[in-house]
Amino acid sequence: MAVMSYLEAIRETLRQEMRHDERIIIYGEDVGVRGGVFRVTEGLQKEFGEDRVIDSPLAEAAIVGTAIGAAVNGLRPVPEIQFADFIFPAINQIVQEAARIRYRSNGAFGVPLVIRAPFGGGVHGALYHSQSVEAFFAHVPGLKVVIPSTPYDAKGLLAAAIQDEDPVLYFEHKAAYRSIKGEVPDERYLIPIGKADLKRTGKDVSIITYGLMVNYALKAAETLEKEGISVEILDLRSIRPLDVEMILETAKRTGKVLIVHEDNLTGGIGGEVSALIAEHALFHLDAPIMRLAGPDVPAMPYSPPLEHAFMVTSDKITEAARKLAKF
Amino acid sequence: MKGVGTLASLNMTPELLKEMYYTMALSRALDDRMWILNRQGRAPVVYSANGHEAVQVGAAMALNRGEDWIVPYYRDLAMVLAYGMTPREVMLHLLGRADDPNSGGRQMPAHWGLKRRHILTTGSVVATQDVHAAGLALASKVLKDGRVSMASFGEGSTSQGEFHEALNFAAVHKLPVIFLNENNGYAISVPARKQMAIMDVAARAQGYGMPGVIVDGNDPVKVYEVTREAADRARRGEGPTLIEAKTYRFVPHSSDDDDRAYRSREEVAEWKKRDPVITFEKRLLDEKVMTEEELKAFQQRIKDEVNDATEYAEKAPLPDPATLWQHVYAD
Numbered sequence: 001m002a003v004m005s006y007l008e009a010i011r012e013t014l015r016q017e018m019r020h021d022e023r024i025i026i027y028g029e030d031v032g033v034r035g036g037v038f039r040v041t042e043g044l045q046k047e048f049g050e051d052r053v054i055d056s057p058l059a060e061a062a063i064v065g066t067a068i069g070a071a072v073n074g075l076r077p078v079p080e081i082q083f084a085d086f087i088f089p090a091i092n093q094i095v096q097e098a099a100r101i102r103y104r105s106n107g108a109f110g111v112p113l114v115i116r117a118p119f120g121g122g123v124h125g126a127l128y129h130s131q132s133v134e135a136f137f138a139h140v141p142g143l144k145v146v147i148p149s150t151p152y153d154a155k156g157l158l159a160a161a162i163q164d165e166d167p168v169l170y171f172e173h174k175a176a177y178r179s180i181k182g183e184v185p186d187e188r189y190l191i192p193i194g195k196a197d198l199k200r201t202g203k204d205v206s207i208i209t210y211g212l213m214v215n216y217a218l219k220a221a222e223t224l225e226k227e228g229i230s231v232e233i234l235d236l237r238s239i240r241p242l243d244v245e246m247i248l249e250t251a252k253r254t255g256k257v258l259i260v261h262e263d264n265l266t267g268g269i270g271g272e273v274s275a276l277i278a279e280h281a282l283f284h285l286d287a288p289i290m291r292l293a294g295p296d297v298p299a300m301p302y303s304p305p306l307e308h309a310f311m312v313t314s315d316k317i318t319e320a321a322r323k324l325a326k327f
Numbered sequence: 328m329k330g331v332g333t334l335a336s337l338n339m340t341p342e343l344l345k346e347m348y349y350t351m352a353l354s355r356a357l358d359d360r361m362w363i364l365n366r367q368g369r370a371p372v373v374y375s376a377n378g379h380e381a382v383q384v385g386a387a388m389a390l391n392r393g394e395d396w397i398v399p400y401y402r403d404l405a406m407v408l409a410y411g412m413t414p415r416e417v418m419l420h421l422l423g424r425a426d427d428p429n430s431g432g433r434q435m436p437a438h439w440g441l442k443r444r445h446i447l448t449t450g451s452v453v454a455t456q457d458v459h460a461a462g463l464a465l466a467s468k469v470l471k472d473g474r475v476s477m478a479s480f481g482e483g484s485t486s487q488g489e490f491h492e493a494l495n496f497a498a499v500h501k502l503p504v505i506f507l508n509e510n511n512g513y514a515i516s517v518p519a520r521k522q523m524a525i526m527d528v529a530a531r532a533q534g535y536g537m538p539g540v541i542v543d544g545n546d547p548v549k550v551y552e553v554t555r556e557a558a559d560r561a562r563r564g565e566g567p568t569l570i571e572a573k574t575y576r577f578v579p580h581s582s583d584d585d586d587r588a589y590r591s592r593e594e595v596a597e598w599k600k601r602d603p604v605i606t607f608e609k610r611l612l613d614e615k616v617m618t619e620e621e622l623k624a625f626q627q628r629i630k631d632e633v634n635d636a637t638e639y640a641e642k643a644p645l646p647d648p649a650t651l652w653q654h655v656y657a658d
Contacts, residue, residue, distance in 0.1 A: 051469050062458050062492035069462020074470055097455055105440050105448040106431030107654035141655050165657035
């Protein structure tokens, strides 16, 4: 077992899975010779050759669209969209093609495809290198949306996504790439998509979140513990499908729910989680459901004070959870 | 000695030529029947191949049918018939029946897809299929499976970004793919001169570094020959070809369209003089590839097939509402 960064865990999983399954190919902008702008695919072209790690033309609709065709004809493509913000030229291919091919062909065709994309802010990326785009895709039946929070999960979930028979969007928070480290077993393993992870048990407040925010929430929980506030944390791991059972269990256990995401508030997955709790666990609640999310402004600004004001931080989570605990 | 320009001079057997004719005529007859069903209120909507039969059959028959992939568009009834979809299957699709192999009654008519014959399922947003064909070909290149893929599309769709992205991607990676444009001069009502400031779609090819070929889309033999050449080129690893087949649709865009609003009757009549089904029939008879007796037998067989398909599909069960939830995911 080695300690790895979140980024290294993704790279080593790609390597391990590619060694194991010759059908897996990687392509996207700069993923070959350069190993990706974040170096996630560094060294993979050297090991697997230009046929399996392909520097593609700079055209997102073509990257996803050709990956759909390649998947139908027997490959397991894992294309990279360089920044999640650049996924929109491909949205028709993802939403109207990849997500619907199984359904519209009455099960005849499937699209085993994993689209990897770094997302999220706090890295001075401004409007077009900071976005959280997951809610757009979580709305779409036929897609799966996976957002790992730790190197361990990054590995098990990526392997599961690659082996999945359906299109999976795999979002990697770029602020997590090098800042989040953890132990990752050498051997191959899978984490089933759709199973949330109870990161911590507590009795006063439940924080339901995913991705990088899980790490921020854990930090907030430590601070609050010193104040005598006991926090439970549920890492959703995937926002489509949602682990409804575990969401309702934690809501019922503490009676106070704080939902956290960096994606902006309105139409974010927090609304869906709230609705599920309201529909199925209302009478277990001791306080209104609270949401802490990115603000409803078009996207994250560049200048540090503006960027900081946008970001969801450990401090903001601590403050929100404290307020909820005292309700 | 074989005469220059005659059918006998071609490297095509009489059987192949007759199959070509049969498929074109079958497509026309099925098409006509679908319009009748529509006007009788028995089929909600029809998209027609009427006028395009030569392009579609000529191109399909030049491929290794059922092995090479095709990614058609809504106009391609004759193409999917040539590729092995049966008239019964076409009618099940038109009438939204449970056993429709294209979609189980989920998609609008003319949204083809038949896994058994390597016809990839298609959506409605035009040019999306062009990148799928390039992707199928990418897999063929990596897997070295010897397959060629072909996307077909109208000239209106060449205004879409994905048409250009597909050609560029395929040319850069020298993919075994054919892009077949069925240029009938109109995208519903909008004439080609309002889609592009050039005369020929094929001229685009040069900008992407691939051959662009213009062919008479009302001559199935010529289409067959250029498609054959493109497929050979693709299989040799020399990359994609753009084929522009100039043709015409004889009916409105769909059963809900009225083309009198945008085309003169004189223009339609002029093109009908070159109706590919009629001219090819005459050519086969004149050059004695097909006898009058054979033609009569074909006509009877087509009538029987169309009647059988209509009756079969009308009696076939509709989908169970409970199946609405099936096939969202594999598990």
